[in-house]
Amino acid sequence: MQNGSVDQVWDILNQVPDPEIPVISIVELGVVRDVKFINDCCIISITPTYSGCPAIKTFEDDIKTSLIKNKITNFKINKVYAPAWTTDWMNKETKEKLKNYGISPPSNQVVCPQCNSKNTNMISEFGATACKSMHKCLDCLEPFEHFKCI
Ligand SMILES: [Zn+2]
Known part of the structure; x- marks a missing residue:
């Protein structure tokens, strides 16, 4: 069958x-x-x-x-x-979706998903889950999660 x-x-x-x-x-x-x-x-x-x-x-x-x-x-x-x-298995579209969802996509450079500022600070190495870290944007002051790059 x-x-x-x-x-x-x-x-x-x-x-x-x-x-x-x-x-x-x-x-x-x-x-x-x-x-x-x-x-x-x-x-x-x-x-x-x-x-x-x-x-x-x-x-x-x-x-x-x-x-x-x-x-x-x-x-x-x-x-x-x-x-x-590895996060390399995510394609560009997927990373874009993550960003639109408010999560900074995996990359060596953490970028604020709200205003694209690179001026950010890590608040905590672990966010809601171990695969994400918590950051704060120093320009728009929004906290956000970054999908860690592995
Ligand atoms: Zn920002």
Whole structure:
């Protein structure tokens, strides 16, 4: 029995939002590495973002729920740790979405997402989650989160 197609699965995964940043999908984040069918089983390879990131359990649960909702029930989620996930796997559009959402995208230069000022101060190495740090813009005085570059 046909259990979905590679394109269909990518489509479904592209609609699964990042549990922490709802404006970007797990595909845009670069977590989904590969989708393939072996016999009739769909094998989805995912790479956790930051090692020990608690979100990986949420990623898996959200993927399972979305696939089952789309009647794809014969699948396996395969975790791949090498090569390690890096913020380079996010494309320009994704970084732009982050910025519009108010999070300074991963880059060596922290830029205020509100006014584009580079005149910022780090308040805390950890924001709401370990993968983000807290900053304050010294021009518009707005606090913001920066997605750490790894
Ligand atoms: Zn600013």
